[in-house]
Amino acid sequence: DSGVTQTPKHLITATGQRVTLRCSPRSGDLSVYWYQQSLDQGLQFLIQYYNGEERAKGNILERFSAQQFPDLHSELNLSSLELGDSALYFCASSVGLARGTGELFFGEGSRLTVL
Amino acid sequence: GNSVTQMEGPVTLSEEAFLTINCTYTATGYPSLFWYVQYPGEGLQLLLKATKADDKGSNKGFEATYRKETTSFHLEKGSVQVSDSAVYFCALSEGSGGSNYKLTFGKGTLLTVNP
Numbered sequence: 214d215s216g217v218t219q220t221p222k223h224l225i226t227a228t229g230q231r232v233t234l235r236c237s238p239r240s241g242d243l244s245v246y247w248y249q250q251s252l253d254q255g256l257q258f259l260i261q262y263y264n265g266e267e268r269a270k271g272n273i274l275e276r277f278s279a280q281q282f283p284d285l286h287s288e289l290n291l292s293s294l295e296l297g298d299s300a301l302y303f304c305a306s307s308v309g310l311a312r313g314t315g316e317l318f319f320g321e322g323s324r325l326t327v328l
Numbered sequence: 329g330n331s332v333t334q335m336e337g338p339v340t341l342s343e344e345a346f347l348t349i350n351c352t353y354t355a356t357g358y359p360s361l362f363w364y365v366q367y368p369g370e371g372l373q374l375l376l377k378a379t380k381a382d383d384k385g386s387n388k389g390f391e392a393t394y395r396k397e398t399t400s401f402h403l404e405k406g407s408v409q410v411s412d413s414a415v416y417f418c419a420l421s422e423g424s425g426g427s428n429y430k431l432t433f434g435k436g437t438l439l440t441v442n443p
Contacts, residue, residue, distance in 0.1 A: 215371065246430065256417065256433040269430050303371060305431075316362070317421075317431055319371040 216240065219304050219320035227328055231292040234323045238285055238306030244268070245287040246307070246317060247279055251300040262287055294327045301325075330355045334418045334434035341408055341441050349403040349437050351392075351418035359420040361385075361394050361401040362431070366415045375403075375416070408441045415439070 216239035226232055238245050247259040249272075258271035262281035273279075276294075281287040291298060301324050305317040335350040353359065360379045364372040376385030381396035390405045401418060418434040 215373070217371075255435040258430055258432070261430055271430070305372075316374055316377060317372075319364075319373070321371040 215318040215320065217304060217306050217318050217320035219302075219323050221323055222321065223324050223326075225326045225328065226294060228294055228296060230294050230327075231290065232294065232325065234289040234291070234302050234304075234325075236287045236289070236304030236306075236320060238287070238304075239318050242306035242308060242318070243285065244307045245281055245285070246305040247273075247287070247289050248303040248305065249300050250303060250322070256303075259289070291325070294325075296327050299325055299327045330359070330420060330422065330432045332418050332420055332432055332434035334416075334437055336435070336437070338438040338440060341439070343410055343441055343443050344407045345441075347403070347405040347408045347412075347439070349416055349418075349439070351401045351403065351434060353399050353401065353418070353420050355399075355420055355422060357422055359422045361392070362419045362421065363390070363392055363401070363403050364417040364419060364433075366417065366436070368414070372417065408439070410441045410443050413439055413441045 218237040220235045243264045246261045249257045259273040260279050261269040265281050276292050279289045301322045303322045305319045307317050331354045362377045363375040365375045366372045376387040378385040378394035384393045392401050392403045415436045417436045419431045421431045
């Protein structure tokens, strides 16, 4: 158990809909990362938050947004869903302070299926 | 930008065979290097890491040495077991100020070990 909790584990929805994925980081971790894993693209970095602020952005579509709340949990919002958004979405957290070596702790993922 | 290239799979071995999964990287600066493992239906777990040149990471019989001169971090195990069947990801991270440790992943190598 990595200590990172993601909900829901599975989600099936229709094109055009909007969903929210939730992540609770490990206790004490200030950084949260979102990754998308698909068969054709592999693991793609989407976005990172550190202590409530956006710190790095990757290949995140404009239809997607995220935020980190004061209690450090994070939500990834996916809107106007398309078939190609079907993927496994991982959340990870890290120590995020001036120590550690970049080791990330991953949740078990949220599998999104868009029909 | 940073990138990681790892050997394409799938790799199929018999139990007790020797395993090598090649990984090379491109990065500015001095990254930390990681191998993560993803067992079926689970999230990624850190397998081993190395933070500077010539460091050797090891865990569960797996080893990898950070070779700066060849920009490589090949994963090896002397005798694989059926339970080692999983997808293996090579990754690098660069961060500064302790608040940004985005990981860049390779595409993953599927290992299947047959009894």
